[in-house]
Amino acid sequence: MGGTAEAAGGAGAPARRRQARGQKRIEEILRAAAEVFGEQGYDATTTNAIAARAGISPGSLYQFFANKDDVARALAERYAARLATLRAELDTVARDGRDLDELVAAVLDPLVAFNLAHPGFKALFARTDMPAGLREAVAPVHAAIHGRVAELVGQLLPGRPADEVARVATVSIQLVRGMIPLITGAAGEREREVMTGELHVVVVSYLRRQTAGAGEPGRA
Amino acid sequence: MGGTAEAAGGAGAPARRRQARGQKRIEEILRAAAEVFGEQGYDATTTNAIAARAGISPGSLYQFFANKDDVARALAERYAARLATLRAELDTVARDGRDLDELVAAVLDPLVAFNLAHPGFKALFARTDMPAGLREAVAPVHAAIHGRVAELVGQLLPGRPADEVARVATVSIQLVRGMIPLITGAAGEREREVMTGELHVVVVSYLRRQTAGAGEPGRA
DNA sequence: TGAGAATACGAGCGATTACTCGCATTGTCG
């Protein structure tokens, strides 16, 4: 989880023994990084700014992280771990034979709440064009998220071929990624709720069309 | 339209007389910028790279554009002009009382084709987090696009309050912006067609739900 | 307690980038 500092080369990394102080620093750095990423975006964020926000020197940051991408990777993995705790609940809800509305709400509501609680999340995941380093850093987490969504979609569309399920999952994720900025960037609480409702409508409408068993994908 | 070079300060700009050679250079610079923006993204694109792609020196670029953002602004306006030519056709289609499928197709198909033909477009418009300079540069064009979509949505949802129409337009645009990378980044022609179909399904499903006259927006 | 490891610092290095400037060339127009 916490930072692959000092050479990601898997072979002979001695893996220095962290002190409690070091673990605390890592937490502070990641918290600071999340803040600045959320405020400025990934590209505009400087490592010195992260260090300053964390109240440490630039050199200290590099005691724990190999480079800027490594900070992003660690932060992404941290987010993935937090999201993973939602998984159990989701599976439970999915197995209960509720209607689509409740199912989608059970997924979207915690997800929206997560995005509001962690402003740095969208800076790492909700971008359409990423610099190469960032893309590689978050790729595994992206894949994990897609896998989980595909599981849910698979339960929703039983008997569909795997590539179709994967496609519906990809599109669903993209819909959420596209709408999240409208929600997190909403002017007030009221507008945020309205936009969250719109996201709900969008996803439900799309999935309903899929469950309706349209034989040929795409338009008539 | 073509580049606000040399001080955007509105007052006493002498507006130098362009020679034919200069106009040609401006075209070449914008073409080069569109290419590099499309390949590298806005942040990663350097002004020197644009100049090199255009086959000119860095200094010559600044003969015509005040800075990097100014290039983006000029390119955005150029795109806006091209898109404006589609407007007349769209209005014609909209007034004919066709069904929603055809209407959406009439909007989306040229739009997808436009994105495929102009790879730099998405670098300027399909981003969720933009650096401040780029946001300001493309803001007017964004507003213009939103206005046109709102017109279409207004014809589709007669009698709805303006803020509702505006919201449906915003969401629709966001759906397209979110899905475009899936289409332009598709592996082959087949996948691209499939993803275009999915975009069509998404937008039609969403709009159908809106036209169905759901009294309260959002979820039940 | 003492030795070695982990943590901490922050000035500054090397590389990159947006942009400039002095000067040469080409076009315009009387």
Next chain:
DNA sequence: CGACAATGCGAGTAATCGCTCGTATTCTCA
């Protein structure tokens, strides 16, 4: 042709940024 403006060049400049390194401090543990 001659004067002036527009175009063109590309090495160079100032600023920024990711990251390093020498050194000082704190912690661990035998």
